Structure formats: structure tokens, C-alpha cells
Amino acid sequence: xxxxxxxxxxxxxxxxxxxxxxxxxxxxxxxxxxxxxxxxxxxxxxxxxxxxxxxxxxxxxxxxxxxxxxxxxxxxxxxxxxxxxxxxxxxxxxxxxxxxxxxxxxxxxxxxxxxxxxxxxxxxxxxxxxxxxxxxxxxxxxxxxxxxxxxxxxxxxxxxxxxxxxxxxxxxxxxxxxxxxxxxxxxxxxxxxxxx
Numbered sequence: 481x482x483x484x485x486x487x488x489x490x491x492x493x494x495x496x497x498x499x500x501x502x503x504x505x506x507x508x509x510x511x512x513x514x515x516x517x518x519x520x521x522x523x524x525x526x527x528x529x530x531x532x533x534x535x536x537x538x539x540x541x542x543x544x545x546x547x548x549x550x551x552x553x554x555x556x557x558x559x560x561x562x563x564x565x566x567x568x569x570x571x572x573x574x575x576x577x578x579x580x581x582x583x584x585x586x587x588x589x590x591x592x593x594x595x596x597x598x599x600x601x602x603x604x605x606x607x608x609x610x611x612x613x614x615x616x617x618x619x620x621x622x623x624x625x626x627x628x629x630x631x632x633x634x635x636x637x638x639x640x641x642x643x644x645x646x647x648x649x650x651x652x653x654x655x656x657x658x659x660x661x662x663x664x665x666x667x668x669x670x671x672x673x674x675x676x
Contacts, residue, residue, distance in 0.1 A: 486516070486528035489536055492557045493548040495674045496523050497567050504546060512542065522564045547674070558590065559604045562597055563612075565589040567673060570616045570639070582613050582640075615676045618654045621647065622670045625663060632659060 496502065505520045514533025518526040529539060540550045551557050565586045586609075587594040601609040617639050624635045632644050641647040651659050655668075662668060 484528075486514075486530050487536070488518075488526070488528055489539060490524070490526040491540070491543065492524050492551040492560065493543060494551050494556070494560055496520075496525070496548045497560075497563055497673055498522075501548065505543075505548070508542070508546060512539075515539065522568070523560050555600050555604055558592075558597065558600050561590055562586060562601055562609065566613055566616055570613070570620050571673075612676065614650060614654060615671075616673070618651055619670055619673065619676065621651060621659075622662065625659065626670075 496505070499522075502520045502522065505525060506517065509515055509517050509520075509527070512534065514530035516528045518528060525543070527539070529536070543550060551560060566582070568589075569582060569585050583594040586597060590597060598609045601607075601612065605612065620639060621635055624630050624638070625632075630638070632647065636644045636647040639647070641650070648659050651657075651662070655662065657665075657668065
């Protein structure tokens with residue numbers, strides 16, 4: 481117990497990988513009696529709760545209903561931290577992804593060697609970390625194409641591809657369609673980041 485006799489709870493949360501998820505939690509918990517959020521950020525939340533009003537199980541159940549499972553396994557926590565670092569690099573770092581190697585960024589961000597991170601990720605996710613990063617980039621390419629503000633050459637540069645040709649080949653290999661086909665049929669859709 482800390483703040484005015486309330487208990488403190490800090491949780492690592494699976495799939496809390498977007499700013500929209502953070503906002504959803506903030507808005508939802510404003511209306512939960514006996515709970516006061518200390519913070520919510522990508523991958524984690526901390527709060528104070530009045531145990532006479534709401535229990536820890538009730539709180540984790542609320543997070544679960546919102547789509548964010550509490551994580552206790554240390555390797556699962558590492559996987560979520562990897563996902564968050566990758567999304568930050570590709571989605572929120574503007575042009576940084578073209579200036580720094582993905583492996584260096586993720587390794588530095590988590591403070592662990594990339595080969596160890598890659599092994600844990602592959603073991604837990606049944607896909608390689610490299611494949612995950614490619615899928616994230618392709619979803620970002622789809623987003624940028626759909627916005628229609630950038631040329632394919634600009635998108636290629638922004639996401640660190642060595643050429644438009646390389647981006648186009650990776651797009652086709654990953655999605656099964658060409659960039660032109662996607663432009664003609666944007667209704668094919670994008671994959672939510674939580675599902676990658």
C-alpha cells in the first residue's frame with residue numbers, strides 16, 4: 481500500500497503497441513471506481529487501486545477485455561519490448577529507420593545482444609525477428625501508399641530500402657501482389673499491427 485492506503489499494481493501488457501491502445505486504457509480507467517492510473521505507456525501500465533472497491537483480478541480482467549493480457553513470463557516481456565522497439569523505429573521515428581540498422585536499434589534499445597533477442601523472438605513467435613520487421617515495414621508501405629502523399633521512391637528512402645526495386649520485390653514476396661495492384665485495389669486491406 482502506498483498512495484492514501486491504496487495498493488499499487490504495475491503490469492506488463494501484451495499487444496499494447498499503439499498510441500491508440502494507450503488512449504483507450506486512459507479513457508476507460510477514468511470510469512473505473514477505486515482505480516487511479518499512475519501511467520500508461522507502450523507495453524505497460526501502473527496504477528493504484530482501492531482493494532475494498534476493486535481487486536487485482538478485476539483489474540487484469542478489465543485489461544483483458546480491452547485486448548491487453550498481463551504478461552508474467554520474462555521471455556514474453558522481452559518479445560513485447562522487441563515489438564514496441566520495432567514499431568517505434570518503423571512507425572514513429574520519421575526517417576531514422578533509413579539511417580540506423582534495425583538490429584542495432586533493437587539491441588541498443590533493449591540492452592541485449594541481437595542474436596539473443598532474435599532467438600527468443602523466434603522461439604516465442606514462430607517467426608524470425610527479421611521476418612517480423614519486414615512485415616512491419618510492408619504494412620507501413622501500405623499505409624504510406626494509401627495516404628497518397630509520397631512517391632514510391634520517397635517511401636523506399638524513408639523506410640531504408642536500398643532501391644524502389646528492392647522494396648517492390650519485398651512487397652510482392654510478402655503480400656503476393658505488386659505495389660501497382662495494391663494501389664489499384666487498396667480495399668485488399670492492411671493487417672493490424674497486433675496481428676503481425
